[in-house]
Amino acid sequence: MSxxxxxxxxxxxxxxxxxxxxxxxxxxxxxxxxxxVAEGVDGLSHRKVAAAADVPLGSMTYHFAGRDAxxxxxxxxxxxxxxxxxxxxxxxxxxxEEARAAIERHVLGGVLIDDRxxxxxxxxxxxxxxxxxxxxxxxxxMARSRAALERxxxxxxxxxxxxxxxxxxxxxxxxxxxxxxxxxxxxxxLLSAD
Amino acid sequence: MSxxxxxxxxxxxxxxxxxxxxxxxxxxxxxxxxxxVAEGVDGLSHRKVAAAADVPLGSMTYHFAGRDAxxxxxxxxxxxxxxxxxxxxxxxxxxxEEARAAIERHVLGGVLIDDRxxxxxxxxxxxxxxxxxxxxxxxxxMARSRAALERxxxxxxxxxxxxxxxxxxxxxxxxxxxxxxxxxxxxxxLLSAD
Amino acid sequence: MSxxxxxxxxxxxxxxxxxxxxxxxxxxxxxxxxxxVAEGVDGLSHRKVAAAADVPLGSMTYHFAGRDAxxxxxxxxxxxxxxxxxxxxxxxxxxxEEARAAIERHVLGGVLIDDRxxxxxxxxxxxxxxxxxxxxxxxxxMARSRAALERxxxxxxxxxxxxxxxxxxxxxxxxxxxxxxxxxxxxxxLLSAD
Amino acid sequence: MSxxxxxxxxxxxxxxxxxxxxxxxxxxxxxxxxxxVAEGVDGLSHRKVAAAADVPLGSMTYHFAGRDAxxxxxxxxxxxxxxxxxxxxxxxxxxxEEARAAIERHVLGGVLIDDRxxxxxxxxxxxxxxxxxxxxxxxxxMARSRAALERxxxxxxxxxxxxxxxxxxxxxxxxxxxxxxxxxxxxxxLLSAD
DNA sequence: AATGAATGAGACTTCATTCAT
DNA sequence: AATGAATGAAGTCTCATTCAT
Numbered sequence: 001m002s003x004x005x006x007x008x009x010x011x012x013x014x015x016x017x018x019x020x021x022x023x024x025x026x027x028x029x030x031x032x033x034x035x036x037v038a039e040g041v042d043g044l045s046h047r048k049v050a051a052a053a054d055v056p057l058g059s060m061t062y063h064f065a066g067r068d069a070x071x072x073x074x075x076x077x078x079x080x081x082x083x084x085x086x087x088x089x090x091x092x093x094x095x096x097e098e099a100r101a102a103i104e105r106h107v108l109g110g111v112l113i114d115d116r117x118x119x120x121x122x123x124x125x126x127x128x129x130x131x132x133x134x135x136x137x138x139x140x141x142m143a144r145s146r147a148a149l150e151r152x153x154x155x156x157x158x159x160x161x162x163x164x165x166x167x168x169x170x171x172x173x174x175x176x177x178x179x180x181x182x183x184x185x186x187x188x189x190l191l192s193a194d
Numbered sequence: 195m196s197x198x199x200x201x202x203x204x205x206x207x208x209x210x211x212x213x214x215x216x217x218x219x220x221x222x223x224x225x226x227x228x229x230x231v232a233e234g235v236d237g238l239s240h241r242k243v244a245a246a247a248d249v250p251l252g253s254m255t256y257h258f259a260g261r262d263a264x265x266x267x268x269x270x271x272x273x274x275x276x277x278x279x280x281x282x283x284x285x286x287x288x289x290x291e292e293a294r295a296a297i298e299r300h301v302l303g304g305v306l307i308d309d310r311x312x313x314x315x316x317x318x319x320x321x322x323x324x325x326x327x328x329x330x331x332x333x334x335x336m337a338r339s340r341a342a343l344e345r346x347x348x349x350x351x352x353x354x355x356x357x358x359x360x361x362x363x364x365x366x367x368x369x370x371x372x373x374x375x376x377x378x379x380x381x382x383x384l385l386s387a388d
Numbered sequence: 389m390s391x392x393x394x395x396x397x398x399x400x401x402x403x404x405x406x407x408x409x410x411x412x413x414x415x416x417x418x419x420x421x422x423x424x425v426a427e428g429v430d431g432l433s434h435r436k437v438a439a440a441a442d443v444p445l446g447s448m449t450y451h452f453a454g455r456d457a458x459x460x461x462x463x464x465x466x467x468x469x470x471x472x473x474x475x476x477x478x479x480x481x482x483x484x485e486e487a488r489a490a491i492e493r494h495v496l497g498g499v500l501i502d503d504r505x506x507x508x509x510x511x512x513x514x515x516x517x518x519x520x521x522x523x524x525x526x527x528x529x530m531a532r533s534r535a536a537l538e539r540x541x542x543x544x545x546x547x548x549x550x551x552x553x554x555x556x557x558x559x560x561x562x563x564x565x566x567x568x569x570x571x572x573x574x575x576x577x578l579l580s581a582d
Numbered sequence: 583m584s585x586x587x588x589x590x591x592x593x594x595x596x597x598x599x600x601x602x603x604x605x606x607x608x609x610x611x612x613x614x615x616x617x618x619v620a621e622g623v624d625g626l627s628h629r630k631v632a633a634a635a636d637v638p639l640g641s642m643t644y645h646f647a648g649r650d651a652x653x654x655x656x657x658x659x660x661x662x663x664x665x666x667x668x669x670x671x672x673x674x675x676x677x678x679e680e681a682r683a684a685i686e687r688h689v690l691g692g693v694l695i696d697d698r699x700x701x702x703x704x705x706x707x708x709x710x711x712x713x714x715x716x717x718x719x720x721x722x723x724m725a726r727s728r729a730a731l732e733r734x735x736x737x738x739x740x741x742x743x744x745x746x747x748x749x750x751x752x753x754x755x756x757x758x759x760x761x762x763x764x765x766x767x768x769x770x771x772l773l774s775a776d
Numbered sequence: 777a778a779t780g781a782a783t784g785a786g787a788c789t790t791c792a793t794t795c796a797t
Numbered sequence: 798a799a800t801g802a803a804t805g806a807a808g809t810c811t812c813a814t815t816c817a818t
Binding site: 428506507510515526530548550552558564575579 | 619620621622623624626697701705707708709710711712717720721724741742745747748749750752753756757758765766769773775
């Protein structure tokens with residue numbers, strides 16, 4: 001009853017060879033983020049991630065201690081990447097004026113931020129709102145964001161700007177999308193006036 | 195309207211009386227919100243809600259078509275209640291000056307908004323970010339919020355203020371909580387200057 | 389992807405009707421004991437019990453909170469039945485003399501006790517040796533055994549006789565089986581001499 | 583035989599030195615017994631034993647053909663050690679009288695036998711009750727026990743005494759522990775009267 | 777109108793074992 | 798000789814949903 005039958009299954013699919021795959025953890029994390037974008041943390045499962053990453057189910061708990069560890073690794077990577085992008089934009093800006101323009105593009109969903117990123121952000125926030133472990137991730141993220149903004153603005157302004165960016169990004173996605181560029185630009189200008 | 199009914203069951207049979215319970219749907223919705231606050235949408239299940247509402251499991255699919263319908267009903271109720279609270283605060287304010295003070299209290303987590311509300315908000319946003327049906331809920335909520343703010347401010351300002359409120363509320367919960375009152379007040383003042 | 393396919397499986401087996409089956413818990417317990425006899429607690433699994441009881445796998449955790457609860461229920465039933473059998477034998481004995489003869493038959497594996505019973509006993513002991521919850525089951529069992537023996541013997545003798553019965557039953561199964569009747573009878577007689 | 587070897591690995595590479603560890607099999611067996619005492623055969627797994635023995639998981643199937651082989655090796659070692667202890671006690675006894683006293687101490691849980699030993703004994707019995715391979719281990723154990731007792735008693739008495747010892751040891755652990763010394767001494771005396 | 781019983785699907789996880797190195 | 802990586806099978810359990818009553 002025990003070990004029979006396994007070989008009878010797939011004449012079509014060749015026996016999958018035992019793969020040596022040093023980047024597997026990375027691929028799993030990326031697949032995890034993909035699944036979250038598509039179905040939310042609520043819809044996340046080992047099975048779906050394994051399928052998306054094209055790894056056997058057993059790989060999931062081999063590489064990550066459990067669903068939580070996977071989630072944490074995925075969101076840590078996401079948060080790091082997101083703040084790196086903001087920091088790069090701020091580093092490219094040669095003046096507060098250029099920084100303001102970059103923020104505006106950022107908020108209006110230009111090159112820097114897209115829906116995928118906002119979706120992941122809302123999921124991370126939902127976790128962080130109830131769980132200190134994820135709150136640590138958002139803390140670190142926000143600290144890095146402020147540091148990026150402080151390349152051009154004083155700390156108090158950076159803090160307020162960061163909150164405004166957050167709020168505007170959410171509204172762009174969750175409101176009817178009519179957030180007009182002119183008003184956004186004006187708000188940024190008002191809050192960051194020298 | 196008579197108060198008879200429940201007590202009429204025979205004392206002989208130990209049969210649990212079929213409860214006549216007209217508020218049951220309401221109770222289930224509130225229990226659903228409680229469960230979400232405690233465990234997130236990810237941790238929501240019919241069983242947990244039924245236990246929290248003290249109703250039989252069979253009641254769940256009797257009163258709501260399915261998990262999704264329950265979730266939708268719960269978040270609709272939540273969003274309506276949240277915007278009613280903001281509207282009441284704006285209605286109480288006799289001047290833009292008082293309105294600004296009320297917003298400040300709102301953001302700093304005074305009487306108007308508490309962690310519970312922010313938790314539910316993040317969960318709703320996470321749903322809305324991926325699902326048009328929930329996006330309709332946030333649309334309506336934001337529209338009502340803008341209308342409330344337009345009691346005292348012009349539409350463009352209302353829109354920006356609403357975004358700022360959002361961002362600040364999130365930062366209060368998800369950052370290290372050091373959002374200082376003075377800066378918040380200044381930001382509100384700057385954005386809503388006449 | 390979700391609910392498709394289920395009906396394609398068995399053209400051979402008719403769709404199993406939802407059964408109303410009030411004795412199901414009992415049947416599961418008996419099947420559980422059967423599986424333990426065949427494969428030990430170590431080899432016990434929900435799947436095997438469900439198959440043995442001819443119930444769907446989902447029934448297992450519906451009727452019993454978990455593997456432990458099932459195990460406990462099964463051994464409680466077993467211990468109760470075992471002591472009832474000894475008590476019945478002692479009740480049938482009209483004199484200490486007849487009681488001694490009954491014990492001897494008991495130990496030598498006559499009508500009263502068979503291998504199945506010894507197997508279950510050893511499994512229960514293994515659990516009880518490490519777990520207070522199961523120890524409570526053996527306590528109760530031994531108390532009932534002593535009470536049965538006290539129908540014919542004084543308490544101290546009953547206690548010693550019970551221990552001897554245990555040891556002899558084990559030796560009969562686990563030694564080479566050459567435990568000779570004459571010596572058993574002599575031991576019983578010596579320990580229970582008036 | 584030189585003491586070199588392990589320390590020869592380069593200080594440059596952080597490679598964990600391949601341990602040369604001739605006692606590893608022994609250590610694994612002892613760890614296996616520890617795990618059984620703590621979690622039962624039911625809770626035994628290669629992973630737990632490897633962790634307890636502080637050896638890599640791959641070592642397990644390298645040193646032992648499988649779970650069964652490991653279990654068998656562990657219980658063989660245990661049974662041998664247990665009977666050696668009884669034999670040593672009987673060898674130390676200079677007369678039947680001293681032998682009786684030693685048995686009494688043995689049963690009452692003195693120096694000779696402790697709970698750990700009874701736990702392992704019950705686990706072994708549970709295996710032996712269903713599996714001839716383990717039954718061979720108990721056969722050999724009991725034969726050695728009888729031989730030890732025959733240093734002072736005739737074969738028939740030795741056999742009965744061994745059964746009584748078994749039963750009393752079990753009762754001490756699995757009953758409420760009130761097995762009184764006086765009765766035990768009397769029972770031993772009665773069964774082994776010259 | 778309402779519910780307890782029931783069930784199939786699928787969740788996460790642990791596991792013994794294999795194998796390339 | 799020894800092991801870290803890997804995997805398929807199977808484990809327990811939770812679940813949304815159905816249905817007879």
